[in-house]
Amino acid sequence: MSDDFTENKPxxxxxxxxxxxxxxxDKDHWQKIGAAWPAKDGGLSLQLNALPIDGKIALxxxxxxxxxxxxxxxxxxxxxxxxx
Numbered sequence: 001m002s003d004d005f006t007e008n009k010p011x012x013x014x015x016x017x018x019x020x021x022x023x024x025x026d027k028d029h030w031q032k033i034g035a036a037w038p039a040k041d042g043g044l045s046l047q048l049n050a051l052p053i054d055g056k057i058a059l060x061x062x063x064x065x066x067x068x069x070x071x072x073x074x075x076x077x078x079x080x081x082x083x084x
Contacts, residue, residue: 013037015044015059019052033057 013035023029034048036059046059060068 012062015061016065017046017048018058018060019050019054020056020058021052021054030058 015036016032017034017036018030019033020028020030031050033050033052034046034057036044036046039045044059048057
């Protein structure tokens with residue numbers, strides 16, 4: 001069985017879907033629950049593997065995630081090599 005969604009979507013999604021919960025340590029814990037691909041009409045087609053308990057989904061673009069990852073790595077490098 002095939003459908004338009006799976007036949008036409010690019011290999012990599014444009015967005016990643018997360019469930020975000022605040023833990024006992026007061027830190028946010030992000031759990032990947034799905035992904036989204038551009039649709040022909042300009043919207044997004046969302047495929048979820050799980051549903052969040054609170055009903056809230058954080059949707060982040062791959063570009064935004066890559067930028068955030070690079071910033072985090074830069075911060076970690078600075079923390080490891082503080083200026084004297």
